[in-house]
Amino acid sequence: MVYLRELYYPNGFQFPLVIIEPSVGLTEILREAATVIMLIGIAQLSAKTASQRFAYFIYAFAIWDLFYYIFLKALIDWPESLFTWDILFLIPVPWVGPVIAPCIVCIAMILLAGSIEYYSEKGRNTKVMMKEWILWIAGSLVVIISFVWDYFHFISHSKDIVKRDPDPDSDHLFYEISSYIPEHFEWGIFFVGIGLIVTGIFAFINRMQRQG
Numbered sequence: 241m242v243y244l245r246e247l248y249y250p251n252g253f254q255f256p257l258v259i260i261e262p263s264v265g266l267t268e269i270l271r272e273a274a275t276v277i278m279l280i281g282i283a284q285l286s287a288k289t290a291s292q293r294f295a296y297f298i299y300a301f302a303i304w305d306l307f308y309y310i311f312l313k314a315l316i317d318w319p320e321s322l323f324t325w326d327i328l329f330l331i332p333v334p335w336v337g338p339v340i341a342p343c344i345v346c347i348a349m350i351l352l353a354g355s356i357e358y359y360s361e362k363g364r365n366t367k368v369m370m371k372e373w374i375l376w377i378a379g380s381l382v383v384i385i386s387f388v389w390d391y392f393h394f395i396s397h398s399k400d401i402v403k404r405d406p407d408p409d410s411d412h413l414f415y416e417i418s419s420y421i422p423e424h425f426e427w428g429i430f431f432v433g434i435g436l437i438v439t440g441i442f443a444f445i446n447r448m449q450r451q452g
Contacts, residue, residue: 245316253318255325259418269330279304291356291366299353302346309339325422328387335387336422341430345383348434352376352441359448369447375440382433386426394420 248258283297312318319326322340329335360366 255421295353295356298349302349306346337387364448364451372440372444375436379433379436386430389426
């Protein structure tokens with residue numbers, strides 16, 4: 241991502257996004273998908289149980305994401321603050337939010353992964369129960385909604401504008417996001433999602449403690 245920011249944002253990254261060539265955009269989407277596949281592969285090769293594989297995957301993902309921002313700051317002095325807006329993901333639609341939001345998610349992921357590994361090392365049965373899965377999955381979906389909420393609000397209005405005033409470039413792969421400037425992050429929705437995830441983590445820890 242450093243090279244894309246240097247190429248397309250020589251004066252510093254900011255919204256709205258610059259329209260990039262479809263081939264470059266597709267390459268970036270495939271790079272993101274390849275990174276996730278690689279992390280899944282590492283987890284599969286490194287762990288013995290399903291819960292450990294899950295833990296290793298989310299731990300690797302969280303470390304990768306945190307150091308992504310650390311290296312951006314070290315190399316190009318970005319972001320200006322933890323509340324600077326960033327585009328977080330492109331699959332299947334753009335996810336956006338203040339930098340601190342994905343960092344909070346990463347901390348929760350590290351806490352969960354560390355808990356699973358800690359109790360695995362102590363010989364506990366760390367098989368995840370349905371209740372815990374439901375809390376983690378529901379929380380994750382709510383967090384994702386908070387990341388895409390503002391963009392969907394924008395896109396619902398931009399389609400109406402294009403219908404009234406068609407632009408010859410409006411069918412470009414990245415046309416719509418090229419005019420998108422984030423306005424409001426849904427912190428309430430975000431923290432509901434984080435709350436569900438953390439509740440699931442402590443439900444897991446409490447169950448492990450009772451095993452002892």
